Amino acid sequence: MDEALRESEQRFRAIFNDAAIGITLADMQGHPLEVNAAFQKMVGYSRGKLRKMFFTDFTHPEDITLDLAEYEQMKKGQLDSFSLEKRYIRKDGQGIWVHITVSLVRGPKREPKFTVGVIRDITEHKRIDEELKLYSKAVEEAPDGVQIADLSGRIIYSNKAVEEIYGFSPQEYYGKDINEMNADPEFARKVIFPALRREGHWSGEIMVKHKDGKVFPIWLKTAMVKDQKGKPLAMVGIIRDITERKILEERKDEFIGIASHELKTPITSAKIFTQILQKLLRQKEEKQALGYMTRIDDQLDKLTQLINDLLDVSRIQAGKLELRPQVFSLAKLIRETARDIQAGSGSHKILIRGKVKKRVHADKNRIGQVLINLLSNAIAYSPSSRRVAVKVEPNAQMVTIHVKDYGVGIAKEHQEKIFERFYRVGDEKTQPSSGLGIGLYVANEIIKLHEGKLWVKSEKGKGATFSFSLPFGKRKRVK
Ligand code: ADP
Numbered sequence: 410m411d412e413a414l415r416e417s418e419q420r421f422r423a424i425f426n427d428a429a430i431g432i433t434l435a436d437m438q439g440h441p442l443e444v445n446a447a448f449q450k451m452v453g454y455s456r457g458k459l460r461k462m463f464f465t466d467f468t469h470p471e472d473i474t475l476d477l478a479e480y481e482q483m484k485k486g487q488l489d490s491f492s493l494e495k496r497y498i499r500k501d502g503q504g505i506w507v508h509i510t511v512s513l514v515r516g517p518k519r520e521p522k523f524t525v526g527v528i529r530d531i532t533e534h535k536r537i538d539e540e541l542k543l544y545s546k547a548v549e550e551a552p553d554g555v556q557i558a559d560l561s562g563r564i565i566y567s568n569k570a571v572e573e574i575y576g577f578s579p580q581e582y583y584g585k586d587i588n589e590m591n592a593d594p595e596f597a598r599k600v601i602f603p604a605l606r607r608e609g610h611w612s613g614e615i616m617v618k619h620k621d622g623k624v625f626p627i628w629l630k631t632a633m634v635k636d637q638k639g640k641p642l643a644m645v646g647i648i649r650d651i652t653e654r655k656i657l658e659e660r661k662d663e664f665i666g667i668a669s670h671e672l673k674t675p676i677t678s679a680k681i682f683t684q685i686l687q688k689l690l691r692q693k694e695e696k697q698a699l700g701y702m703t704r705i706d707d708q709l710d711k712l713t714q715l716i717n718d719l720l721d722v723s724r725i726q727a728g729k730l731e732l733r734p735q736v737f738s739l740a741k742l743i744r745e746t747a748r749d750i751q752a753g754s755g756s757h758k759i760l761i762r763g764k765v766k767k768r769v770h771a772d773k774n775r776i777g778q779v780l781i782n783l784l785s786n787a788i789a790y791s792p793s794s795r796r797v798a799v800k801v802e803p804n805a806q807m808v809t810i811h812v813k814d815y816g817v818g819i820a821k822e823h824q825e826k827i828f829e830r831f832y833r834v835g836d837e838k839t840q841p842s843s844g845l846g847i848g849l850y851v852a853n854e855i856i857k858l859h860e861g862k863l864w865v866k867s868e869k870g871k872g873a874t875f876s877f878s879l880p881f882g883k884r885k886r887v888k
Contacts (some may be wrong), residue, residue: 431507431528434514437484437521439464451507451530453500469496469504476511486521489513494531506535554627554648557634558587560641562602574627574650576620587644592616592624601631605644609633614651625652657830660846664831668845671715675708682708721851722830732772732858734884739769739776739808740801746780747799750788756795757788763801765808770883775855779863782848783812783875789844791816791872806880807861813874820869827865828853852877859884 425432431448435441444459452459452467465473472495482488492510499505508529516522548555554574557566564587567579575590588594596615604611612630619625631646682705689698724730747759769776787797794815802809819827819834826832833846849863856863856877867873 431526431530433526433528435464435524435526437524439480439524442523448528451499451505451528452497467497467499469498472496479511483511483513483524484521486513486515486519494535505530505532507531554646554650556582556587556646556648558644558646560643562587562644565643571648574648575617587646590617592618601629605631605633606641609635625650626655627651660831664845668715668719671843671845672712674843675712675715679705679708679712715845718845718847718851722847725851725854730854730858732775732884734770734772736768736770737773739771739810739879740765742773742777743780743799743801743810746777747784750781750784754788757791757797758795759784759797759799761799761801763803765801765803767803767808767881769808769879769881771859771879772855776859776879779852779855779877780810780812782852783877786848786875787812787814787816787873790814794872806882807878808881809876809878811874811876813872815872818869818871818873819865819867824865824867828863 425443425445428445429447431451432443432445433441433448434443440463441459444456449456449459454462454467475495476491476493479488479491479493483491490510490512492508494506494508497505497507508531510527512525512527513521514523514525549568551568552570554571555566555568556564556571558564564582564585567577567582569579571582572578577590588597591597593616601611601615610630610632612628614626615629616624617627628649628651629646631644633641634643634645635641682701686698686701686705689695689701721730743761747761751757751759784797784799791797791814796815798811798813800811800813802811823832823834827834827846828849830850831846832850833844853863856879860880860882861878863875863877865873865875
């Protein structure tokens with residue numbers, strides 16, 4: 410029997426000593442009596458040292474109280490085991506994460522006698538876990554839609570942006586066929602899936618369906634997700650809503666048409682005037698000829714103006730619109746600009762109310778350009794009225810200029826968009842045919858560079874008031 414006992418004892422020792430996991434036997438004061446090799450390696454202290462220590466000596470200070478309540482319960486014999494994750498500080502000062510399970514060993518009278526601890530080093534596991542959490546958070550918050558489908562095409566993951574793009578929540582998508590949202594399911598079957606199988610990726614524009622039934626374009630970039638050996642695991646798609654981009658492209662195409670026409674008009678006029686001029690000069694009709702010279706000059710001015718506007722748009726796009734601030738009288742600039750525009754119009758009268766005595770520090774030419782734009786729009790879009798009112802309203806910090814007309818007005822749905830590049834309301838009845846849809850875009854950018862604001866208040870058919878504010882503060886030159 411002694412022999413049998415010895416053998417059994419040896420077997421258990423072997424398990425204890427050679428186990429790849431840390432094992433400890435401690436008294437009820439938390440004093441390690443036995444520690445195996447794996448545990449010594451884990452904390453870096455020898456068995457001899459550990460025997461003189463308490464668990465608290467190598468537990469991270471912030472985690473010491475973590476299992477205190479459980480431990481107290483265990484001491485009273487009310488709890489048989491518990492597990493948790495905590496940090497140890499190794500002998501070399503390095504922190505490690507461990508998962509421990511503590512079990513109570515009772516004596517013959519069921520009194521708490523020892524605790525057995527089984528301890529696993531989960532530092533690496535924790536690190537990977539943190540990394541994975543970060544990756545999945547990054548994908549979840551990514552500004553483009555990200556969708557993952559299994560090889561049969563069932564959706565197994567959609568991030569937040571997908572919901573914003575399609576209107577369906579990730580839960581509503583889960584398990585659905587990836588093709589259900591495509592406007593033309595055949596296209597995916599015939600083109601996308603074969604390309605994915607053949608080349609491992611596909612990208613292009615497709616039409617898809619929104620939850621509300623609307624069909625819209627997206628740019629899809631999709632790839633096969635493969636394991637290390639190249640075996641396909643899933644498909645991943647990056648989705649970008651390109652509705653806005655398409656609208657802008659269409660607007661740009663339309664704009665190129667209008668711009669070419671607008672640029673040709675003064676050239677055609679100047680050409681005709683030159684031919685008339687030649688004839689007049691041959692006939693020595695000098696006085697009349699001079700009149701045509703002026704008209705040619707006007708047409709060239711118009712052309713220069715158009716080209717300057719176009720150049721401004723590209724400067725803004727490249728972030729290169731410059732400001733050359735100087736101190737000047739805004740009141741005088743308003744007066745002069747209004748006088749010039751009124752002289753050019755012949756149909757409208759521009760009234761100015763309010764005064765600003767304080768001089769402003771701003772780019773005089775650019776502010777002049779904003780005024781010209783607002784005043785000429787006010788005249789152009791109020792063909793059956795004769796009045797435009799300018800109101801100047803200064804306060805301590807800034808001056809606000811309102812340009813009010815009594816013309817066609819602007820419906821609510823267009824009021825934000827008119828400040829976008831190339832946007833025109835395009836109402837055949839109320840709009841003059843010319844105009845490039847860039848004046849307000851440029852004006853808005855100029856005012857923004859001056860740290861002011863430009864806005865509109867209007868109702869369709871009831872005129873419009875465009876207003877901008879200009880702070881008095883000193884301005885840096887913007888280049
Ligand atoms: P453009 O006048 O060359 O078309 P703008 O950028 O100056 O370009 O204006 C954009 C659009 O805003 C115009 O096409 C017009 O539809 C609208 N708009 C601008 N000013 C007025 C106004 N005072 N009254 C009504 N509509 C206006």
